[in-house]
Amino acid sequence: MMDQAERLRQIIDNLKLRQAVSQANLLNNMRKKTAKVITVTSGKGGVGKTNITVNLAIALSEMGKRVTILDADFGLANIDVLLGIIPKYTLVDVIYDNKNIFEVLSEGPKNIRFVSGGSGVEELVKLDKVQLEKFLGNISLLDKLSDVILIDTGAGLSDNVMSFVMAADEVLLVTTPEPTSITDAYALIKMVSNRDKDKKIKVIVNRAESANEANDILNKLSIVTDKFLELKLEPLGYILQDEMVIKAVKMQQPFALSFPKCQASRHIKDISSKILDVKNDKSGMENTGIKSFVSRLVNLLNT
Numbered sequence: 001m002m003d004q005a006e007r008l009r010q011i012i013d014n015l016k017l018r019q020a021v022s023q024a025n026l027l028n029n030m031r032k033k034t035a036k037v038i039t040v041t042s043g044k045g046g047v048g049k050t051n052i053t054v055n056l057a058i059a060l061s062e063m064g065k066r067v068t069i070l071d072a073d074f075g076l077a078n079i080d081v082l083l084g085i086i087p088k089y090t091l092v093d094v095i096y097d098n099k100n101i102f103e104v105l106s107e108g109p110k111n112i113r114f115v116s117g118g119s120g121v122e123e124l125v126k127l128d129k130v131q132l133e134k135f136l137g138n139i140s141l142l143d144k145l146s147d148v149i150l151i152d153t154g155a156g157l158s159d160n161v162m163s164f165v166m167a168a169d170e171v172l173l174v175t176t177p178e179p180t181s182i183t184d185a186y187a188l189i190k191m192v193s194n195r196d197k198d199k200k201i202k203v204i205v206n207r208a209e210s211a212n213e214a215n216d217i218l219n220k221l222s223i224v225t226d227k228f229l230e231l232k233l234e235p236l237g238y239i240l241q242d243e244m245v246i247k248a249v250k251m252q253q254p255f256a257l258s259f260p261k262c263q264a265s266r267h268i269k270d271i272s273s274k275i276l277d278v279k280n281d282k283s284g285m286e287n288t289g290i291k292s293f294v295s296r297l298v299n300l301l302n303t
């Protein structure tokens with residue numbers, strides 16, 4: 001038979017447990033409020049950023065994440081072409097035309113959402129405080145709708161793209177095995193390292209001939225970065241050269257949807273699991289969400 005002291009201890013233990021659980025839930029809810037903002041970039045252009053963004057979005061969505069893509073490549077609207085969707089509005093309409101963020105969101109396949117930046121980002125620096133606050137209030141709604149926000153940029157090294165890189169929670173840097181692409185990727189890593197050595201850069205080698213070739217490049221980039229820069233690179237993975245990618249581009253469909261079993265689709269799935277793998281995430285950093293991303297962005301663009 002249980003004596004009174006023991007019973008009391010049990011009750012207290014139970015209470016403590018319940019308290020811990022409710023605290024964890026609270027924390028969890030708080031964490032869910034902001035999305036992880038990932039900027040996809042490259043040193044050299046044409047290396048596969050847009051394809052990786054779109055197909056990563058599909059893969060992450062298939063893993064149960066709510067994903068929004070922001071097309072921040074102002075030159076050429078890339079994402080619409082790859083998805084075969086023409087959005088009616090862009091962020092410019094939110095800034096100047098009183099549209100709210102929901103009116104500007106397009107629905108893509110697999111529940112992914114998509115916002116076109118238009119020339120909106122260039123306009124952001126022209127806004128006064130009140131206009132900017134209104135815009136921030138609107139854009140922060142994306143945090144509630146998304147677990148992950150992927151931002152597709154143009155090729156790096158311009159001030160604009162660098163601002164997107166520096167403002168993000170996480171950076172996906174894409175390179176191909178071409179020497180020019182690798183040296184431009186390194187140039188970008190160096191620029192980031194000079195500004196913030198704690199920035200998380202995850203590297204993907206796209207269009208590799210073999211796993212060996214890709215891993216070799218990832219290793220060399222890490223070694224050189226370790227040796228000459230303070231920043232720590234994270235090799236994330238690779239995607240092989242795959243004819244199905246080219247075929248899907250011509251069909252204006254994401255390869256992860258049209259050819260889910262092709263090599264590129266398998267590699268994209270590996271990469272998305274790694275992105276979601278919290279055990280692998282050594283930084284312990286919290287996501288800061290789209291609202292603080294845009295605030296940081298505007299500050300960076302203004303300096």
Ligand SMILES: Nc1ncnc2c1ncn2[C@@H]1O[C@H](COP(=O)(O)OP(=O)(O)OP(=O)(O)O)[C@@H](O)[C@H]1O
Nearest residue numbers: 045046047048049050051155207240241242245249
């Ligand atoms: N893994 C791959 N296998 C074969 N072809 C690929 C692969 N990845 C990309 N490509 C080819 O490269 C082209 C360019 O890809 P994408 O538009 O995604 O590059 P990008 O980095 O976004 O270019 P930009 O800098 O112009 O925005 C694709 O249309 C496709 O033909």
Ligand SMILES: [Mg+2]
Nearest residue numbers: 049050073078
């Ligand atoms: Mg692109």
